[in-house]
Amino acid sequence: MQRLAERQGVQPVVAAMVPRLFRLVHRRQDTADTFTIQLKPTDGRPLGFIPGQFTMLSAFGVGEVPISFSGAAHLGGLLQHTVRDVGAVTHALARASVGELLGLRGPYGTGWDVADGRDGDVVFVAGGIGLAPLRPAVLEVLSHRQRYGRVVVLYGTRSPPDLLFADELKRWEGQGVEVLVTVDHGTPSWTGRVGRVADLIARAGFDPGSTLALVCGPEIMTRFTAAALVERGVHPDRVRVYLERNMRCGVGLCGHCQYRELFVCVDGPVLPYARVADLLGVREL
Ligand SMILES: Cc1cc2nc3c(=O)[nH]c(=O)nc-3n(C[C@H](O)[C@H](O)[C@H](O)COP(=O)(O)OP(=O)(O)OC[C@H]3O[C@@H](n4cnc5c(N)ncnc54)[C@H](O)[C@@H]3O)c2cc1C
Incomplete structure (x- = not known):
């Protein structure tokens, strides 16, 4: 397979490894360990992307990590990322204050291509932070709502305080989206569902024969969910999954x-x- 280095020659690849400077202009704490930041290019050049793509985001002096876009693809020059604080780099990003500079390379990778679901039903299945990479695709569908049949969002997370974009999920319901939420562990005040997100597939109202299904979450959840979608009758080619693997370069060079x-x-x-x-299920070394 021809890699980027061969396709573009060495110079463009070197250039692709140099981050652009972005200023952190807004920060919101979503849950105890997850936050959303908005970034503005310091050179004024907007960065276009398609839903599903990611950037390599760097906290200077600490490192660089792949993070998906979580905002609408047309946010007027501002980029949005939703990040879970799990280790060294994401912790440094969590500590960054409004006004600070971050490095950013990209956009990289393939997109959800939700336009392929036109005239049919679209089912989004998210686990935990997986709702973030799906959000730009949901927003794209909602901006052309009339072109799609039934739109379903199935979302599972660890516990009620971990629910991401809770207000937005309610808004989506008002825009003709069937939203079903479940948690692994309830709390005394939780009156919603408890259980696996894959179990929601049997309850959701969609026509498997005309469905495009987009799945993003922990790998074990992705495996069970994709299998459940196929069992319900969605063609395996019409189920798209998001693979999160450890990566370093983002441009097909390093092989990580x-x-x-x-x-x-x-x-x-x-x-x-x-x-x-x-x-799915092959462990990373
Ligand atoms: C294409 C892509 C898109 C992603 N989008 C997002 C996003 O939108 N929001 C978000 O919060 N996270 C996202 N991630 C995961 C994010 O890149 C990792 O959480 C991050 O690299 C951890 O780096 P760290 O230095 O903070 O933690 P580390 O100290 O490196 O690791 C902490 C823990 O996270 C695990 N980890 C490290 N790298 C990854 C990785 N690439 N994928 C999964 N687990 C990893 C480690 O095994 C370890 O258990 C994405 C990953 C990929 C590959």
């Missing part, structure tokens, strides 16, 4: 994210389930 013939950073992260079903 390679699985079989796939470099997840350039061939993914969005891939048809039919193509990667056997890779």
Whole structure:
């Protein structure tokens, strides 16, 4: 398979490794460990992207990590990322204050291509922070709501305080979206569902024969959910999954994210389930 280095020559690849400077202009704490930041390019050049793509985001002096876009693809020059604080770099991003400069490379990777779902039903299935990479695709569908049939969002998270974008989920319901939420562990005040997100597939109202399904979450959740969608009758080519693998360069050079013939950073992260079903569950070294 021809890699980016061969396709573009060495110079453009070197250039692609140099981050652009973005200023942190807004920060919101979503849950105890998850926050959303808005970034503005310091050179005034807007950065376009398609829903599902990601950037390599750097906290200077600490490191660089892949983070998906979580905002609408047309936010007037501002980029939005929703990040869970899990380790060194995401912790440094969590500590960054409004006004600070961050580095950003990209956009990279494949998109959800929700336009393929036109005239049919679209089902989004998110686990935990997986709602963030799906959000730009949901917003794109809602901006052309009349072009789609039934739109369903199935969302599962650890516990009620971990629910992301809770107000927005309510708003989406008002825009003709069937939203079903479940948690792994309830709290005394929680009156909603408790259980796995994959179990919601049997309850949701969609026509499997005309459905495009987009799945994003922890890999074990993705595996069970994609299998449940196929069992319900969605064609494996019409189920798209988001593979999150450890990656370093983001441009198909270093091989950290390679699985079989796939470099997840350039061939993914969005891939048809039919193509990667056997890779889900393969442990990273
Ligand atoms: C294409 C892509 C898009 C992503 N989008 C988002 C996003 O929108 N929001 C978000 O919060 N996170 C996202 N991630 C995961 C994020 O990149 C990792 O959480 C981050 O790299 C951890 O770095 P760290 O230095 O903070 O933690 P580390 O100290 O490196 O690791 C902390 C823990 O996170 C695990 N981890 C490290 N890198 C990854 C990785 N790439 N994927 C999964 N687990 C990892 C480690 O195994 C370890 O258990 C995405 C990952 C990929 C590949």
